[in-house]
Amino acid sequence: MSEEDGGTGTRSQSDTPAQGRGTRVTSPRPDRAREQFRYPADGTIARPPLTLVTRERLHSALDLGVHSPLTMVVAPPGTGKTVLLSDWVTRRRQSAQPVVWLRGQAPGVLEGVLEWVREGDGPAVTDPIVVDDAHLLPAAVVGEMSRVLQETPHAVRLLLATRYDLLLPVSELEVRGMALTLRSRELRFNDAEAAALVRAHAQDASPADIMLVQEKAAGWAAALVLAARTLQASGDVVWPLGNQGEVLDLLLGETLNTLDKRVQAMLLSTFGATTLSGRLAEVLSGDSEAGSMLADLAGSGLLVTAYADDSASKPLYRYHPLLVELLRRRIAASADDRQLVVSAQHRSALYYENRGDSGSALRSAVDADDAALVERILLGHGPELLAAGKADLVAVGFDALPAGYLDEHPHLLGVRGLLRRVSGDVSGAVLDAAAADERAADRAAATPDDDALEADAALLRLWRSRYGWQDVQEAIAKARSLLTGGHSSPPAVLGPERLAWLLIELAATETWADDLDAALTHLDEALVTARMAGHHRLIAGCLAHQAVVHYARGQVQNAARSAQASFDVGGRESLPEEYSARANVVLGLAAVNELDLDTGWKYHRVVAGTEVAGSDTVVAGLRTMLRAVLLIERGRLGEALTELTADPTAAGPLPSFLSRDLALARAWLAALLGDTSTVGTQVTVLERTGNSTEAGLVRAMTSMISEDAETALKQLDAGLDQPGLYPPLASAAASFRTVLLSRTGDETAAEAALLDTLNRVTPQHMLHALASVADDPVLLDLLRRNATGPNPHPYAAAALEKLSGHRAGWSKAGGMSPLVRVRPGAQAPPPRRLDALVNGVHVRLTAREAEVLDELALGSSYSEIAQALFITENTVKTHLISLYRKLGVDKRSAALRAARSTGLL
The missing domain is CATH 1.25.40.10 (Tetratricopeptide repeat domain)
Structure with a gap:
């Protein structure tokens, strides 16, 4: 198989002559015309391969390079060298520009040209001579080329395609601007070229197919073509490429095997890293020259790619995806190569651990198959990884330990308990917590491992105590002792x-x-x-x-x-x-x-x-x-x-702050409903749970229902003078006092009480505390006068704006605050209307149908209504069907018109 099979075109037997192979051209006389070297009669000028994709950017480079004595195309097999040059040659011939095409296996014409230049005194041979497979040229021919390029470079125009650098004075010529070299990095197919090449072999390839192929092939011509052919045959992108993958291994493996053994060892030691710095390559391989090796490999641009990173002062490197696959298969087949990787991963784990990257350290330790190292990283950094959300990685670490390992290394029990806790395995976490507790209690000496285990046990104990599985105060005391030290032990080092x-x-x-x-x-x-x-x-x-x-x-x-x-x-x-x-x-x-x-x-x-x-x-x-x-x-x-x-x-009594908040909410709701019995019950709850000050304020705020204003004010004054009041409740009580003082006609005292209320509300913006009295016009009037007066309170205008625009739904639903209930001439607002006469028929909506109707009036969608009412969309639709039937309509707009005309809205 030719090196370029599977590139951008194909070659056939007719591409090379059937006769005259290896014909040598003897030194002609100086007066002989040089035209005979353009198209020799023996047929050694072969026809180039078929081209599928023309690459204009590379053609332009060759057009420029051919004006110099030497152009080199240096790249491994399968990168598209032959097809690129053949396309360029074909284009020149079509435009009547002479060019000679030779193969490295049959250099006869080239030898004649070099002899003509070396021994003759005739004109220079300026027609381009293209030599494919130049790495196959005999050493003597390469030596002769080198002498000609050193002594009379302007006498020739050579374009060589080779798998590796030849012993030619390339650097000297490049310095003088007389040579151009294209390497693998230039030959890689960019995304547009890759798309064209894949579609040339698989006409129905989708953009997603092409993206996947390019991602895997990374611009390598042979891989692109073989993947495209697989896609055309199977209708799917299959990776690896099955039997065709053997072709890739053959081509890429040939390139890999030509590398120095030291370079191969470096690649095997480092290919597991997604991105690689020169320093990391040195650490993983243990070779101080690894960074230089990477730079050299990146120079050709096929196996290794260098790229800049804003966060790094030096270049970073990535390996070709197919090289990674090849190396992975190689270590699977070779114990010696596998040992290289294991040693590298061990060094990698220590490197990442020292840099504080515990996740990468644990991955490397697992890959190194070193149970002791995995244990050390899990014990030292397991909680850190779990707290960072990397439970899956920690689980991989535990899975990598041999069976029964924790029986002999129980310090890991706490970390495994934490893993089970965050993973939702409550029963497993409880078992590990108990085992960690037992082990921590039996420790003989305070080693760092013992401290870690005891801390994990304490952490799990605290967690269990909040669910009633452990005494809360005991769990707190043990944790504090661990942190501060006891009479017989110093604080834990964590x-x-x-x-x-x-x-x-x-x-x-x-x-x-x-x-x-x-x-x-x-x-x-x-x-x-x-x-x-x-x-x-x-x-x-x-x-x-x-x-x-x-x-x-x-x-x-x-x-x-x-x-x-x-x-x-x-x-x-x-x-x-x-x-x-x-x-x-x-x-x-x-x-x-x-x-x-x-x-x-x-x-x-x-x-x-x-x-x-x-x-x-x-x-x-x-x-x-x-x-x-x-x-x-x-x-x-x-x-x-x-x-x-x-x-x-x-598990056990609620914290007093939760008991307080729930009791206050229940008392407020009961007050709105006029349920004085429940208010009294909640006052008792507050007293029983240690919130006696708050109980006194609630009693004072509701006492106005049964007492006169003077008595209520005295109770409010007494309650508000107590230290340590819960700020939201104190703000609400202060606003009650403000309204009551205004009702008694003492405007000076009411204005002073308003300032006290605003001073309590302002630091934490507790406007909801004022909403309980905002339905009373007295508070809004006082705020308005203050906000527009000569010495307004800094928060008065903001509070007035918020409260003026707020309409409490409880007021519309028939709820009444204690202030409203004792207001002179106050009447309870009518309850939400559910009955109406529709088309001469009496209908009654259910409470839920009325809520759905209200949401419809707000313009809410089905999903928004479902979210607002905490029901499913199907339930919303069920209520709407019933609602439409009762109103005698079949759509939203008609339902709203009917509801408004009958007073239901």
Whole structure:
């Protein structure tokens, strides 16, 4: 097979003469015409191969090069040298420009020309002489060419296609501008040329097929053609190329085998790296000259490609995909070559570990088949990788260990427990946690491995305690002891990632145990540690947990900033659910706090779809709060009541801040419905859960229903003077006091109370706390006078704008705040109308049909209605069918007209 079969064309027997092969031309007399060297009568000028793709950019290069004494096309077999030159020759002949085509196996004419130039004193032979397969030229002919190019270079125009460099004065000629060399990098087919070549062999190839072929072939002509032929025959891109792949191995393998053994060893040691620097090649191969070898290989541009990287001062290298495949098959067939790779991967693991790239270190350790090295990296860096979301990689590391390995190396039990936890294998994580606990308790000496195991055991213990599988206070005490040291042991020495994760888990458990001060302290420590390690996910985890603690303290804006920072650092899509759920629910509550209800619903939908919201009690409780408040603001009081009926599922009593928030929401809803009994029950709950100050304020705000204004004001004054009040509740109570003072006619006191209210509201933008009295015109009048007065409060105008545009849905649905109930002449708003006379027939809508109708009036689509009402689109359509039937219509616009004309809207 010719070297160029499978290139851009084909060759046949008729391409070379049947006679005169090897004919030598003797030295002619000086007066003989040089034309005889253009077209010798013996037929040694062969016809070039068939061309399928013309490559104009290379033709231009050859047109330029042929004006110089020497043009070299140097590249391995299968790169398209022969077909390129034959296309160029054909074009010259068609334009009546003389050219001679020879093969390296039959250099007779060339020998005659060189002899003519060396011995004659006639004119120069300036017609281009193209020699294909020039690497097959006899050494004597190459030597003669070298002498001619050194002594009389302008006497010849040579164009040589060869698989490797010949002993010719190329460099000297290039310096003088008298030689041009094209190598593999120039011969690679670009995307447009590759597309044309593939379609020449597979007419129905799709753009996707062509893209895949080019990706694998990387511009190598033979691979492009063979892949295209496979595609034409099978209708699919198959890789490797089956039997045709043997052709590629033959061609590429020939090139590989010509390389120095030291270079081959370097390639075998380094081909596993996706990108390669000279320094990394030296580390992997153990050869200090590896960088120079790569640079030399990249010079030809076929096996290795060099490219610039903005982040690197020196070039990086990539191997041809087919070379990678060939080397992979070679190590599978050779134990010696496999050992080269194993040794390289061992060096690679140590290199990456020292550079802090634990993921690459673990991959290399697994490839090195070194169980001890895998164990060391898993123990030292497993938690770091798990916290970075690389559970699959850690699982690969454990799978690479021999069967029963953990029985003899139990320090890994904690890391495996963490892996099982993040992978959702709860039962397996619990078993490993118990085993790690037992092993940690029996440790004889405080070694770094022991510290790592004990930290992992403590981390798992904290996690279990929040689900009732371990005593919470005991888990907290053991973790704190590990961090600070005890009477008989110093603090554990831990890596920054493991330490940060342990601190986050400790803070989460302290939050659950109502120790918010300690939780914030440990989160601050975790944040510093994670930032020191540069671990973005752990930083994001610290911020997400910090957001919950800030919210529990009523610092809503601070909480929102921490939650948003969590996404900014960790990425909204890549943040683990246990962190993103916290951040999303806090952002939803913060949006409601500023009366941005649409945004609140958006965040609620996200949280409602996460699994962690159903398993993490803190997130579940906050989600319940968010949904209930949104339902109340939409006037869906019945649904809100259902939402607030039961506490979230928890192992043990709820944290006091969750009990407080749920009791406050239930008390507020009961007050809107006029259910004083339930209000009293929730006041009792607040007192029982350690929120007695808040209980006093709720009692004062609802006492106006049964007491006179003076008595209610005294109770409000007493409650608002208490230290440590929950800020949202204190803001709401202050606004109640403001309205009551205005009603008593003491405008001076009312204005002073308004300033106190605004001072409480402003730091955290707690506008939702004012919405409870915004339906009373007194507050808006006071705000308006302040905002337009000579000395306005800085937040008065913003608060007035927000509250003026807010219309609480609970008011429209018949809910009444305590202030409205005791307002002189106050009447409850009519309930949502469900009955009407339509075409002489009495109809009654269900509550859900009325909600669907309201959403229709807002212009919502079926999917938007389904999302808003938390039902499926099919259920929406079912309600619409019933609604249309009752109204006697068959489309949306008619339904809305009928509803408005009958008072249903």
